[in-house]
Amino acid sequence: MKILVIEDEKKIASFIRKGLEAQGFVVDVCHHGDEGFTAVTTRPYDAVVLDIMLPGRDGLSILRNLRERKMAVPVILLTARSELNERLEGLNLGADDYLTKPFYIEELIARLHVVTRRATGASQSILAVADLTVNLLTREVTRAGRKIDLTAREFELLEHFARSPGRVLTRSQICERVWNYDFDPGTNLVEVYIQRLRKKVEGEGEKKLIETIRGVGYRMKPEE
Amino acid sequence: MKTPSFRLKIALLSAIISGVVLVGFGLAAFLMISRQKTESLDTEIRSIGTRHPGWITNRRDFKRLDVALGFIFGEDHRDQVILMVKNAADDTVLYTSSGWPKEFDHAKLDCTLAVDPDASGVAATPGGDDDLSIGRGRGGQGRGLGPGGGGGQVSFTKIPKFQTIRTAAGEWRLGMLGTADTTLIIGLNAAQTRVELDRLRNAFLVALPLALSLVGLGGWLVAGRALRPLRMIASTAERVTARGLDQRIPVSNEDPEIARVISVLNRMMDRLENSFQQATRFSADASHELKTPLAIMQGELENALQEAFPGSREQQVFSGLLEETQRLKTITRGLLLLARADSGQLKPAAETVDLTSILEGIIEDTRVLAEEMRLDFEVKLAPGINVQADPVLLRTALLNLFVNAVKYNEPGGKIQVTLESRASQAVLTIGNSGPGIPEDDQTRIFTRFHRVDVARQRQVDGVGLGLSLAREIARAHGGDLALQESRPGWTSFVLRLNA
Numbered sequence: 001m002k003i004l005v006i007e008d009e010k011k012i013a014s015f016i017r018k019g020l021e022a023q024g025f026v027v028d029v030c031h032h033g034d035e036g037f038t039a040v041t042t043r044p045y046d047a048v049v050l051d052i053m054l055p056g057r058d059g060l061s062i063l064r065n066l067r068e069r070k071m072a073v074p075v076i077l078l079t080a081r082s083e084l085n086e087r088l089e090g091l092n093l094g095a096d097d098y099l100t101k102p103f104y105i106e107e108l109i110a111r112l113h114v115v116t117r118r119a120t121g122a123s124q125s126i127l128a129v130a131d132l133t134v135n136l137l138t139r140e141v142t143r144a145g146r147k148i149d150l151t152a153r154e155f156e157l158l159e160h161f162a163r164s165p166g167r168v169l170t171r172s173q174i175c176e177r178v179w180n181y182d183f184d185p186g187t188n189l190v191e192v193y194i195q196r197l198r199k200k201v202e203g204e205g206e207k208k209l210i211e212t213i214r215g216v217g218y219r220m221k222p223e224e
Numbered sequence: 225m226k227t228p229s230f231r232l233k234i235a236l237l238s239a240i241i242s243g244v245v246l247v248g249f250g251l252a253a254f255l256m257i258s259r260q261k262t263e264s265l266d267t268e269i270r271s272i273g274t275r276h277p278g279w280i281t282n283r284r285d286f287k288r289l290d291v292a293l294g295f296i297f298g299e300d301h302r303d304q305v306i307l308m309v310k311n312a313a314d315d316t317v318l319y320t321s322s323g324w325p326k327e328f329d330h331a332k333l334d335c336t337l338a339v340d341p342d343a344s345g346v347a348a349t350p351g352g353d354d355d356l357s358i359g360r361g362r363g364g365q366g367r368g369l370g371p372g373g374g375g376g377q378v379s380f381t382k383i384p385k386f387q388t389i390r391t392a393a394g395e396w397r398l399g400m401l402g403t404a405d406t407t408l409i410i411g412l413n414a415a416q417t418r419v420e421l422d423r424l425r426n427a428f429l430v431a432l433p434l435a436l437s438l439v440g441l442g443g444w445l446v447a448g449r450a451l452r453p454l455r456m457i458a459s460t461a462e463r464v465t466a467r468g469l470d471q472r473i474p475v476s477n478e479d480p481e482i483a484r485v486i487s488v489l490n491r492m493m494d495r496l497e498n499s500f501q502q503a504t505r506f507s508a509d510a511s512h513e514l515k516t517p518l519a520i521m522q523g524e525l526e527n528a529l530q531e532a533f534p535g536s537r538e539q540q541v542f543s544g545l546l547e548e549t550q551r552l553k554t555i556t557r558g559l560l561l562l563a564r565a566d567s568g569q570l571k572p573a574a575e576t577v578d579l580t581s582i583l584e585g586i587i588e589d590t591r592v593l594a595e596e597m598r599l600d601f602e603v604k605l606a607p608g609i610n611v612q613a614d615p616v617l618l619r620t621a622l623l624n625l626f627v628n629a630v631k632y633n634e635p636g637g638k639i640q641v642t643l644e645s646r647a648s649q650a651v652l653t654i655g656n657s658g659p660g661i662p663e664d665d666q667t668r669i670f671t672r673f674h675r676v677d678v679a680r681q682r683q684v685d686g687v688g689l690g691l692s693l694a695r696e697i698a699r700a701h702g703g704d705l706a707l708q709e710s711r712p713g714w715t716s717f718v719l720r721l722n723a
Contacts, residue, residue: 009516015523022530080515088573102519102553105526153588167530170543172550179589181623192592215540216529 006036019105033057067094074115166222238443269399286319337382337402469497511560565696572614624690632658655716
């Protein structure tokens with residue numbers, strides 16, 4: 001998948017590139033608004049990560065121009081501001097999603113998956129890790145044909161892991177992603193849910209799926 | 225006792241001051257008038273004595289003088305004028321007019337007169353007996369002896385003495401005029417003067433309270449008028465508290481003194497607003513500027529974490545740093561929100577939010593958070609309560625309250641949540657069985673970075689922005705957050721939001 005990142009802060013652009021490439025994305029980076037606009041209008045991309053504050057043409061005007069030209073490429077806006085008004089303005093202009101700095105790369109990846117899937121149709125609506133399948137549309141989970149009932153939270157947690165198998169997720173990352181907490185409530189919320197999820201997903205005699213990385217967090221075991 | 229209003233004080237004070245001044249003036253005027261009246265009587269007495277020389281020449285014709293007076297004063301002269309003549313040497317009475325009040329003991333009169341050094345002896349002119357030709361004015365007003373009283377004048381060689389006496393019949397002004405051997409005592413009826421003075425006094429006594437109430441009323445009105453700018457200043461000050469520092473007192477045709485006060489206050493407000501804005505902007509800018517480096521740190525750490533060998537020492541360090549970055553991020557966001565609230569820019573975009581269902585979700589999570597501490601939940605949520613709120617901000621506020629309710633609880637304790645609709649407001653009460661907030665701390669718990677130190681083993685995590693943030697969010701939504709009660713074993717907060 002080919003992603004264009006338009007972000008003037010070089011270090012931010014650099015870690016986004018690193019993070020996305022590690023997940024197998026192909027990444028182009030532009031540091032200037034005009035340059036970015038030329039790139040997005042001339043080359044095909046699967047998605048654009050667009051900063052709002054840019055030298056030259058700013059993010060919102062790039063977005064407006066794209067939509068006026070009926071270019072439907074999915075756009076995720078990045079901004080340092082978090083006002084709902086700006087959020088709504090961006091979404092009204094046709095942004096597919098919105099991230100407030102600072103954000104987790106991992107969050108950006110998850111959202112990129114969502115917006116590209118939305119753009120390409122339902123082809124990627126099923127996540128499969130080993131013998132586990134997670135259907136994002138019907139919200140059905142099966143393991144080796146066995147149907148698993150999950151609560152809404154448990155499903156979100158599992159979806160989160162299944163999106164990036166092999167990736168280590170820390171407690172705060174999980175908190176922010178699944179619970180929308182922008183702080184670590186400091187107790188065992190994540191731990192308790194992981195235990196519950198394990199009980200349901202890892203039946204007797206089945207291989208362990210969710211691995212605890214001591215002192216770091218959790219990850220879904222990568223396929224061997 | 226309540227202090228009476230400044231307006232009332234002004235009214236009373238002006239009435240009192242005018243009262244004192246008026247009474248003073250009235251008394252002085254009264255005294256002057258009464259003295260002047262008396263003096264005019266004295267002058268008349270003197271002139272009566274001086275103009276009738278006949279009696280002095282032979283010391284027998286006192287009767288003639290009496291008759292002459294009868295002509296002057298008319299038929300009722302007995303009531304108007306009295307006469308007595310005494311021998312100066314032995315104080316024996318030589319003549320008494322018929323009108324002399326019997327009940328008045330003439331012996332009481334001190335008739336000794338001092339010799340006037342300026343008088344030039346007896347200058348009495350033996351003259352014609354034409355006393356009767358003296359002007360014949362009649363009546364009270366016509367007492368004055370007409371001009372052209374012929375026959376010369378009597379010169380009294382002694383300093384005359386005057387005295388007012390009161391008898392049952394009335395008041396008399398007596399004048400004692402003396403030649404070397406004779407003392408002439410002439411009395412004029414002073415009743416008329418007394419009546420006039422009394423009338424004057426009565427008029428004053430009636431007019432005084434009337435004038436005072438007018439002055440008081442005037443003072444009240446003037447004070448009200450003068451205090452109007454003050455009320456305007458007060459109402460502006462109230463608006464400053466309610467709506468922010470951009471309020472100014474309108475300057476409109478005020479008197480110079482008031483205009484000065486207003487302009488000084490406005491300038492003070494300008495400066496306050498300025499420095500406040502600077503502080504707020506600084507805090508907002510600082511938080512904003514922190515975001516980029518934080519984003520870089522977080523992104524790089526995240527990448528490094530993924531690249532590190534699972535479970536390695538490096539990965540643990542990265543993870544730890546990432547958690548700290550998260551904390552910094554939380555503080556930064558909190559400060560930015562508070563800075564915006566301070567500058568009145570926290571204007572939540574209101575949507576209709578189902579508070580009941582948001583709470584259900586949060587409570588579900590809180591139960592998990594509380595599992596370790598075996599907390600007991602008592603939840604009473606009225607169904608389908610909607611509020612107008614920014615869902616992200618509202619969630620932040622609620623999470624802070626719930627996390628606190630767990631954090632500051634005792635193991636095996638209780639959390640009580642009630643949501644109800646009261647007078648177009650959603651009222652959420654969250655109680656916990658924590659050890660309570662010390663009284664000294666109760667007023668400070670909404671202060672930024674303030675944390676109550678609870679004597680307990682478990683370290684309470686957090687940065688102490690939660691409650692102030694939650695309160696600012698509630699207020700930005702037109703609601704409020706308050707500590708309902710706190711005693712050992714029970715602490716509860718109440719959050720009100722507009723439906």
